[in-house]
Amino acid sequence: MKIKSTEKMVPVMNIQYLILIPMIGLAVAKVLLQGMISRTYLKNPTDTALYNAIVFSGMSVLYLVFGGFRMPSLHILPYGALYGLMLAGFQIFFTLALQRGPVSHTTLIINFNILFSVYYGITYCNETLSIFNIIGLICMFLSLVLTIDFKQAKQHKFDILWFILSLTATTCNGLSSIVLKIQKMRFPSEDMGMLLTAYVSGALALGLAVLYFTYVRKQKKMVVMHPARVSVMLCSSLIMGAHLVLFSKGAGVIPAVVFFPIANIAPATVISLFGIFVFKDQLTKQQIFSMAFGLAATLLLCI
Numbered sequence: 001m002k003i004k005s006t007e008k009m010v011p012v013m014n015i016q017y018l019i020l021i022p023m024i025g026l027a028v029a030k031v032l033l034q035g036m037i038s039r040t041y042l043k044n045p046t047d048t049a050l051y052n053a054i055v056f057s058g059m060s061v062l063y064l065v066f067g068g069f070r071m072p073s074l075h076i077l078p079y080g081a082l083y084g085l086m087l088a089g090f091q092i093f094f095t096l097a098l099q100r101g102p103v104s105h106t107t108l109i110i111n112f113n114i115l116f117s118v119y120y121g122i123t124y125c126n127e128t129l130s131i132f133n134i135i136g137l138i139c140m141f142l143s144l145v146l147t148i149d150f151k152q153a154k155q156h157k158f159d160i161l162w163f164i165l166s167l168t169a170t171t172c173n174g175l176s177s178i179v180l181k182i183q184k185m186r187f188p189s190e191d192m193g194m195l196l197t198a199y200v201s202g203a204l205a206l207g208l209a210v211l212y213f214t215y216v217r218k219q220k221k222m223v224v225m226h227p228a229r230v231s232v233m234l235c236s237s238l239i240m241g242a243h244l245v246l247f248s249k250g251a252g253v254i255p256a257v258v259f260f261p262i263a264n265i266a267p268a269t270v271i272s273l274f275g276i277f278v279f280k281d282q283l284t285k286q287q288i289f290s291m292a293f294g295l296a297a298t299l300l301l302c303i
Contacts, residue, residue, distance in 0.1 A: 016253040017254060019246055019249060019250045019253070019254075020250065020262060020263075022246055023246040023247055023250055024262075024263075024266045024267055024270060025270075026239055026240075026242055026246065027243055027263070027266075028267050028270050028271055030236065030239045030240050030243055031267060031271060032271070033232075033235065033236050033239060034236060037051065037232065037236065038051075041223050041229060042223055043222035043223060044213075044219050044222055045092075045096065045217070045219060046213040046214055046217075046219045046220065046221050046222070047222055047223040048095045049092065049095075049206050049210045050206075050210050050221060050223065051223070051233060052088070052202075052206050053203055053206035053207050053209075053210055054230065054234070055233060055234075055236050055237045055240065056084075056199045056202040056203035056206055056237075057199075057203045057237075058233070058234045058236075058237030058238070058241075059195075059199040059237045059240060059241045059244075060196060060199040060200045062237060062238065062241040063192055063195045063196040063199060063241065064196055066192055066241075066245070067192035067193065070193075071193075072190070072192075072193030072194070072196055072197045073187075073190060073193055075187065076187055076190050076193045076194055079179060079182065079183045079186075079194060080183075080193065080194045080195070080196070080197025080198045081198070081201040082179050083176055083179045083180060083183070083194065083197075083198040083201075084198035084199055084200065084201030084202035085201055085202065085205055086172045086173070086175055086176035086179065087172075087176055087198065087202050088202040088203075088205040088206050088209070089168075089169075089172040089205070090169050090172040090176065091206070092206075092209055093165050093166075093168045093169035093172060094110060094169040094173075096165050097162055097165035097166040097169055100159050100162035100165065109163075109166040109169075109170055110169055110170050110173065111144050111264050111265070112144075112170055113170045113171075113173040113174035113177065113260075113264070114174070114177075114261045114264050115174065116171075116174025116177060116178055117174065117177040117178060117181065117256045117257070117259075118137070118256065118257045118260065120177075120178045120256060121181070121255055121256030121257040122257055125181070125185070125255070127255040127256060128255075128257075129257055129258075132300045133257065133258060133300065133301055135300050136261070136296070136297045136299070136300030137261060137297070137301070139294075139296040139300060140261055140264075140293070140294070140297035142290075142293045143265060143269075143290050143291070143293035143294040143297055144265075144290075146286050146289055146290035177251075177256070177260050180194075180248065180251050181251055184248070184251050184252035188252050191249070194248070195241075195244060195245070247263065250263070258301050261301055262301050265294050265297050266294075269291060269294035269295055
């Protein structure tokens with residue numbers, strides 16, 4: 001690992017990191033809205049695949065409009081298709097993993113996808129970590145470990161299929177970050193074409209998943225579709241669409257070893273703060289320490 005040496009260990013916040021503020025805000029809104037939709041509307045994997053297919057389709061239209069109805073360049077198609085298939089795969093495997101195992105353990109494993117982007121940034125992009133960044137990564141891992149409810153975890157028997165599904169979802173998410181980073185390095189001005197291709201590909205893959213769950217797994221759709229619900233789902237498309245534009249921009253101007261860890265830990269930390277100050281959640285000491293490490297990680301990774 002390359003460590004950036006400095007004569008004066010004075011932390012300085014880079015100006016391009018300001019893009020993280022609206023990006024994190026949109027990520028929080030996305031999680032809160034998706035959580036409401038999942039709890040209220042979705043009953044089985046078919047519903048989940050259908051919901052994501054609608055969201056991906058909505059985002060495809062959004063990026064078509066944002067791009068001025070221009071078709072993607074031929075050279076961006078392989079990157080966009082691969083990125084979209086990995087995102088769709090992540091959504092499917094993550095949902096299946098959550099159905100079989102504890103949420104805390106599943107989320108912990110998923111968040112370790114940042115190892116892919118950190119390794120790629122250091123190994124192939126000649127990116128470096130300052131001592132503050134390294135301490136920030138340590139704080140991030142401590143924060144993630146402390147999210148586990150150990151008492152609840154003891155009540156679950158180890159499920160090898162759940163573990164494989166979680167690792168597969170993590171791998172899809174981690175590799176998608178690398179594909180995005182490669183695209184930003186080779187074709188930095190083609191974000192709209194990349195995202196349009198990705199979400200058209202993802203929508204098609206999720207449509208096939210709906211057919212698989214319906215006709216192979218024999219799990220019929222249970223969610224009731226009417227204009228109000230579809231409108232709420234398309235609001236999710238709008239928020240996710242804006243978030244991913246900023247996400248793509250951030251991936252191009254902030255080192256991968258810093259950007260992807262912040263993109264993972266900061267929204268979860270902000271949501272925890274919402275729970276305390278808005279919803280008056282009562283936290284255990286373990287959860288308070290987890291949130292404190294999360295805040296420290298976010299600040300240290302920006303230095």
